[in-house]
Amino acid sequence: xxxxxxxxxxxxxxxxxxxxxxxxxxxxxxxxxxxxxxxxxxxxxxxxxxxxxxxxxxxxxxxxxxxxxxxxxxxxxxxxxxxxxxxxxxxxxxxxxxxxxxxxxxxxxxxxxxxxxxxxxxxxxxxxxxxxxxxxxxxxxxxxxxxxxxx
Numbered sequence: 001x002x003x004x005x006x007x008x009x010x011x012x013x014x015x016x017x018x019x020x021x022x023x024x025x026x027x028x029x030x031x032x033x034x035x036x037x038x039x040x041x042x043x044x045x046x047x048x049x050x051x052x053x054x055x056x057x058x059x060x061x062x063x064x065x066x067x068x069x070x071x072x073x074x075x076x077x078x079x080x081x082x083x084x085x086x087x088x089x090x091x092x093x094x095x096x097x098x099x100x101x102x103x104x105x106x107x108x109x110x111x112x113x114x115x116x117x118x119x120x121x122x123x124x125x126x127x128x129x130x131x132x133x134x135x136x137x138x139x140x141x142x143x144x145x146x147x148x149x150x151x
Contacts, residue, residue: 001064003072006034014039019072021065031061035069042069092124096141102134103143 006018016038023031031053034046047053047061092098102120109119120131138144 001068003035003068005072018045019069021069023064031064033061033065035065099134099138099141100143102131103138103141106135106138106144 001024002022004020004022006020008015008017010016016036019035019037021033021035023033030050032048033044036043036045044061044065047058049057053061093101102124105119105123106116109116117128117131117135120126120135121128124131124134126134135144139146
């Protein structure tokens with residue numbers, strides 16, 4: 001299930017926000033809805049389903065949408081718990097400090113007998129290719145020993 005803020009219109013003190021809601025089921029069925037937050041009310045303006053919803057499914061649609069819409073529509077302080085960060089990867093310093101930390105993670109994993117590239121991938125949140133590039137940059141900076149002797 002995904003809820004995406006589509007657009008917002010402000011008029012004076014009042015603001016109206018529209019949200020695209022998509023429910024995807026394991027059998028390939030999909031429900032797309034357009035929800036509107038106006039004042040304290042949330043309404044569903046349009047629903048598309050593939051395959052079409054039965055009357056029973058349409059009756060429980062509100063239950064399916066209630067919690068995700070609440071999370072997306074209600075401002076953070078009004079919720080019971082603070083929202084978690086939506087950042088996909090952990091914060092990682094750039095430049096020399098980042099390369100020093102890459103070297104530290106690499107050496108720690110190697111000393112423990114683990115996969116050092118995987119350890120860097122976990123620490124940075126980057127792909128294998130990007131992690132190998134960071135390890136190479138750490139080698140070039142002198143934080144790690146050279147891979148092979150240069151001739």
